[in-house]
Amino acid sequence: MPDTPIATDPFVQQFFALSGAKAGLTNPATLDADNYRLHAIAQRTEQLRTQTRHRLITRGTDRAGVLQQSLERDVEVSALGARLARLDHLGPQDCLGFMQTTTGERLFIGRLGLSDEQGSPLMIDWRAPAAEPFFAATHANPQGLVMRRRYRWRKQMIAGYFDEVFDLERLGESTSLDDHSAFLASLGEQRTGKMQDVLATIQGDQDAIIRRPSAGALVVDGGPGTGKTVVALHRAAYLLHADARVKNRGGRVLVVSPHDSYTAYVSDILPNLGEDEVLVSTLSNMVSNAGGARVETDSVIGRIKGTSAMVDAVERAVRVFEQPPAQGLVIETPWDELMLSPDQWTAAVDCLESGLDHNTARSQLREVLVEQLAAKVTSEDASGSESRHALAANDQLDACLEEYWPVLDPERLLRTLYSNAPLLRYCARGLSLDDIDTLLQAETGETWTESDLPLLDAARALVGNPHGEQIRVQRAAALSSARTLMRQVVDDLIASADDKEDLSSQLMNADLQDQLVEQRAPEEPVGDVSAGPFSHVIVDEAQDLTDAQWAMVLRRCPSGSLTIVGDRAQATAGFSGSWAGRLARAGIRDVHVAALNINYRTTAQVMDAAATAIRQQMPGANVPVSVRTNGAPVRYAHPDELEPILNAWLQSHAEGVAAVIGHDAFTARLRVAALSPEQAKGLEFDLVLLYRPERFGSGVEGAVRRYVSMTRATAQLVVLQDPDATRAS
């Protein structure tokens, strides 16, 4: 569509409310074309909203005739409802900016795509291939662009914009050359406690990672503040929209978060990108009904429970309860004594579907054994269905199953494994004898700890629901009686209908009857959504996952399509070696690594101090380069000065957020968080106060805690330490 400058047109809405230097430098007439397009977007979205609302009302009140039409109407009404919900959130503020190509075209880019009535694009969806140069063009490779403009929206108005020019000769009048300075200034803006929306300013190296195909395992490796989380979340939205493999596998994406504060911190980003369905969750929260797990305070126990040897031990423990009888068994029936030999038992087990959990396999095993035994009853004694019926209720067969394939409860199995010395020694073959003894001596309280949860998850996946068989039996009985009732109702309806042929052809349709019956039967237990499977899994702060946690991730991602986001220098337990080596140990091979090297969060002053802190223990740590070179110097003060420093900052800053890290007795207050170094991972604050960092621990662990904490600061870092303590940096 042509963008005709119409500065004099009073009906064109104005979208620019520029502040600061930009306001002074910009000639309003040069923004006419922008206003015109944004106005067109506003009008078109309003038009589509009105049309959709109208159609929804008309269809919603349609009196549909035959059943088929009524089903079609319901489907359309639900689709219209979803479309209206999307349109309600769409408007000019979803326009990220535009790019001008060497052919003179201006292409506007949006969070979603939108076309005018003739089908010409008003804005192109950011994930479409045509939008790629908007993010990817660089001075070295302008990708056919003369310039690009990125908007900075505040409260439905454009408060600023960043122009980048790639071809000065072709440039018209309408740009205000500011290259990176305005973008850099925007990085220093005060934070709100929620991750900011940065889609409009995604950088070329970040964009290239976001758009990588989903197959296999991609590691995004980068230091603090390099935009790994930004990339992770935008990649989730991109893959859901544009990656055929992810869409074909059901389009379910999981983002594994390191802790609940991170989940809350990033919670606006995906909905703002139009994705409400992505599950963002900690691994602990994915183990449902575990009764609020405690933090693991014993690091040795945490290490042991995090090993793959313990995951293997859980699996071996389940197999202990699946052993065939050593001798033949006798099953008494009203007609005869039936023999069940160990070989017949094994043959029955071989008939089971593969991949079933223990308790489901038990139900199937019972059915197979009933069939096998019923075949031994002669037809003179009983019919097939009589013998099957009797065997299904046979107490001796039940007793045999209870002995050789008992119903298991995952929680009890895990507690037994922890406390039963012979069982643990038999099952935990990959653990040293010392580790086994340590585990046997450990206190197992009533509540689980976070290090138990991956093992509990393994136990649940392998064992299944202990009440599953009971539920299946009840549901089968309810379905059977509902079907009988339905048949009677159908017969009665046919007998009294005027147009018998049409009604009977619809009602006798077996699918329809099944649907109606299903609605009457007790609900199938709702599956746990966090159990997966997911078509793609993104793991943030992946450097900290234990082998047992990786097993949890892989259980939910059978395709192995993973984005693994992390920084080896931020691994609290240390991370020597490569990503490929670490991940191979967790069972992930064929790994590709993409690096991010520019730090957008922390000023050079803070980053220098943090680099010194980490390099004391890890001389080769991959420390990123800060994009913002100016900033307040790191301030060092006595711990007693915490309150005065904090209060002075709160008084002089009406907005912004602060964090006190490492002070157990400090209570969080409005705009001030109280965190441990672990809880601070992934987050950021305008002001960070590091409380007695010399107490964060020694060696690599202590250095990593200090490094992570220091690199949370976007503007000011204050280190509060005793004067005689060694400097944290």
Ligand SMILES: Nc1ncnc2c1ncn2[C@@H]1O[C@H](COP(=O)(O)OP(=O)(O)OP(=O)(O)O)[C@@H](O)[C@H]1O
């Ligand atoms: N392209 C960008 N445009 C604007 N801001 C950006 C961009 N990339 C990253 N940022 C900002 O930089 C900060 C750090 O980003 P992010 O949290 O994604 O980094 P990270 O690599 O995950 O850091 P860490 O490992 O320390 O948690 C955030 O404020 C983010 O909004």
